[in-house]
Each structure stands twice: as C-alpha cells, then as structure tokens.
Amino acid sequence: MRRTFVPLWMASAKQSRVPAFVFLYTIEALCRVLPMTVVPLIANRMLGGAKEVSIVYFFVGAAALAACLLVPFAMRHLRRRGVITLGAILYIAAAVCFSLPYTEALIVGLICQMVAAACVEIAMSLFVMDHVPRQELGAFEPKRLLMVGATFIIGPWAGIELANGIDQIAPFILMGSFAALFLAMFWFLRLTENPSVTQAFKQPPNPLTFLPKFFKQPRLRLAWGLALARSSWWIMFFVYTPIFVTDLGFSERVAGMSVALGTAAMLLMPMWGRIAKRKGTRVLLMSGYGIAGLLSIAVTAASYGGDIAPIWLPVAILVLAGVAATVIDGAGNVLFLRAVHPLERNEMTAVFTTYRQTAQLIVPGALAAILTVLPLAAVFGVGGLGFLAMTWLTSFIPKRM
Numbered sequence: 001m002r003r004t005f006v007p008l009w010m011a012s013a014k015q016s017r018v019p020a021f022v023f024l025y026t027i028e029a030l031c032r033v034l035p036m037t038v039v040p041l042i043a044n045r046m047l048g049g050a051k052e053v054s055i056v057y058f059f060v061g062a063a064a065l066a067a068c069l070l071v072p073f074a075m076r077h078l079r080r081r082g083v084i085t086l087g088a089i090l091y092i093a094a095a096v097c098f099s100l101p102y103t104e105a106l107i108v109g110l111i112c113q114m115v116a117a118a119c120v121e122i123a124m125s126l127f128v129m130d131h132v133p134r135q136e137l138g139a140f141e142p143k144r145l146l147m148v149g150a151t152f153i154i155g156p157w158a159g160i161e162l163a164n165g166i167d168q169i170a171p172f173i174l175m176g177s178f179a180a181l182f183l184a185m186f187w188f189l190r191l192t193e194n195p196s197v198t199q200a201f202k203q204p205p206n207p208l209t210f211l212p213k214f215f216k217q218p219r220l221r222l223a224w225g226l227a228l229a230r231s232s233w234w235i236m237f238f239v240y241t242p243i244f245v246t247d248l249g250f251s252e253r254v255a256g257m258s259v260a261l262g263t264a265a266m267l268l269m270p271m272w273g274r275i276a277k278r279k280g281t282r283v284l285l286m287s288g289y290g291i292a293g294l295l296s297i298a299v300t301a302a303s304y305g306g307d308i309a310p311i312w313l314p315v316a317i318l319v320l321a322g323v324a325a326t327v328i329d330g331a332g333n334v335l336f337l338r339a340v341h342p343l344e345r346n347e348m349t350a351v352f353t354t355y356r357q358t359a360q361l362i363v364p365g366a367l368a369a370i371l372t373v374l375p376l377a378a379v380f381g382v383g384g385l386g387f388l389a390m391t392w393l394t395s396f397i398p399k400r401m
Contacts, residue, residue: 033155087119149266160256262322272330288327296384303377
C-alpha cells in the first residue's frame with residue numbers, strides 16, 4: 001500500500017513535533033555558542049592581534065561559503081537526514097580540532113563548524129516548512145528563538161568558565177557531546193520529507209544557478225539583505241567583543257560575562273514576537289536596527305573619550321547595543337519563510353542561508369582592512385553605520401508581512 005505524506009501537525013495535534021524542533025534547535029545552538037568566546041581568545045593568543053584574527057576568519061569564511069554552496073548537491077545524494085547527520089559529524093570534528101594546540105587545527109575547526117551550521121540550518125528549515133503551518137510560523141519562531149537565545153546567554157559565559165576553571169578543552173568536549181545528543185535525538189524522531197516538494201527536485205541544477213532566480217524576487221532579496229546585516233553585526237559582536245574587553249585590561253571572565261549580558265534580552269523573544277504581531281515586523285526591525293546602530297557608534301565614541309570616560313563605559317554601551325540587537329532577532333527568518341514559494345523551498349533555502357557564510361566572509365575581510373589604520377574600537381562604529389542603513393531598508397518591508 002502506498003504511503004501518503006501527511007504533515008505531523010495535521011496528523012495529530014497531540015503528537016505535535018514543534019517542541020521537538022525547538023529542542024533540536026536548542027541543542028544545535030549549544031554546539032555553536034560554547035566555543036563562541038573561547039575560540040576568538042585562543043586565536044588572538046595564537047595569532048597575536050585582532051587584525052591577524054580577522055585575516056584568518058576571512059579565509060575561513062571564504063572556504064566555508066564555497067563548501068556551503070555545495071550543500072544542495074549533498075542533499076540530492078544524502079537527502080535531508082544525511083545532510084543533518086553530516087552536520088553533526090562536522091560539529092564533532094570541529095570540537096576535536098579546537099582541542100588541539102595548533103593554528104592549522106583551529107582553522108580546520110572553524111571551517112567544520114561553519115559548514116556544519118549551514119548543513120543543519122538548511123535541512124532543518126526545510127523540515128520546519130514541511131511540518132509547521134505557515135500561519136503558525138510567527139508563533140513558532142519566537143519559541144525557537146527564546147530557547148536558542150537562552151543558549152547564547154549561558155554558552156559564552158559557560159565556555160570561558162569551563163576553559164578557565166576546569167581545562168581549556170572542557171568546552172569542546174561538551175560541544176562534541178551536545179552534537180552527539182543532537183544526532184541521536186534527530187534520528188529518534190524519524191522526521192519525514194514531503195514528497196510533493198522533494199520529487200520536483202530530483203535533478204537540481206548547479207547551486208550557482210539559483211542565485212539569479214533568488215535575487216530577482218524583491219521580497220527574498222530584502223529578507224536576505226536584512227539577515228546578512230543582522231548576522232554581520234553578531235559576528236562582529238561575538239568575535240571582537242572578547243578581544244576588545246581583554247585589550248581594555250579586563251579578565252577573560254569579564255569578557256565572557258559581557259557577551260552573555262549582551263545577549264540576555266533574547267529571553268524576551270516572546271515579547272518581541274508579540275510586538276511584531278501587534279505593530280508589525282517592519283516596526284520591530286526598524287526600532288532594533290536604529291537603536292542598536294546608534295549604540296554601536298556610541299561604543300567607538302566612548303572609547304575615544306580618554307580620561308574623561310571611565311574604562312568600563314564602552315563595555316557597558318556595547319552590552320546595551322547587544323540587548324537592542326536582540327530585538328531584531330525577535331523576527332527571526334519570518335520574512336523569508338513567508339515569502340518563499342513552497343515548490344522553491346530547496347533552491348531558495350540553499351541560497352538564503354548563505355547570508356551567514358557571506359557575513360563570515362565580509363565582516364573579517366572588511367574589518368581586517370579597517371584595523372590596519374584604525375584601533376579595534378572603530379569596528380563597532382562601522383557596524384553601527386551599517387545598522388543605520390538597514391533602518392532605512394526596513395521601510396520596504398510590506399505591511400502584511
């Protein structure tokens with residue numbers, strides 16, 4: 001008897017997999033956040049400065065972007081389950097590489113981590129679009145982001161504490177353990193694909209051919225641009241904040257705590273989601289980009305205050321900028337999820353998720369050039385100017401989105 005695909009959310013309300021999706025996203029996020037503050041500090045010690053760290057992150061981002069464009073090919077042969085399995089294995093490989101005291105291992109680990117995140121994000125997004133009704137995405141995203149946000153509060157601080165209090169490789173051991181747990185839970189759920197969508201892509205074209213089709217669609221182009229800016233700012237925050245804080249003379253524990261406090265408002269994701277539902281996504285994003293942009297510029301200004309401004313002031317403002325930036329995350333990827341056509345999910349998701357790898361390429365490349373002539377504090381002012389430009393771009397978001 002032929003099996004008919006029935007989305008789980010339609011098959012049984014009592015067996016909703018939404019909590020399971022949230023759990024998977026949470027565990028996967030822990031694989032990303034535990035090394036988030038530890039790795040930049042290790043890289044800074046190994047390489048000798050923020051500019052050198054930027055150069056390494058630039059080449060890592062280029063390699064990761066090239067690899068991520070091949071994910072659709074992997075999905076054709078391995079299917080979504082295989083791609084997610086590959087992502088989990090790459091997370092484990094990254095944890096092993098981070099544990100080794102070699103610059104080459106650190107670089108390989110960064111590439112593995114970035115490609116792993118892309119594999120999981122692309123495949124999981126497709127599963128979500130199969131199993132979560134479109135009208136419920138606005139409620140699902142804040143729940144997902146709430147739990148993921150909690151990991152961004154705990155992870156950066158916990159990684160530093162584990163490295164300083166137990167052993168430098170302790171956060172990486174925990175990272176690998178969470179990756180194994182993620183993989184085991186994923187296979188336990190036995191998620192199914194929608195054949196009405198996947199059958200249309202038995203012979204997908206070269207991923208590079210997706211790009212013109214994607215960027216010809218204004219709503220997808222807008223969603224990608226805003227996501228790129230959001231991801232770029234957070235990369236700047238997570239990579240350069242620990243280095244910036246320690247360069248000011250504070251301890252690594254203070255650096256980890258600064259990152260954790262800056263992301264603490266992610267616990268307010270449900271509130272941001274309700275505001276977006278009541279006032280509109282455009283209002284929420286415009287406010288977030290504008291406030292976070294101004295505060296980022298203020299970090300640079302306070303750093304040039306000399307003896308007038310206390311040494312802790314730029315750190316405090318940077319924390320507040322992080323709090324403001326979490327407002328942007330309250331919308332998640334709703335703009336893309338609502339704009340993409342169901343029969344173009346595989347293609348368009350593969351292109352959309354390149355915003356993260358593109359940001360990982362652009363940010364360190366641009367900031368490496370800036371750091372050749374300006375001090376580290378200037379990178380936050382540049383990020384702030386970029387956010388102010390995004391404030392204008394949010395005016396093009398349709399009201400009904």
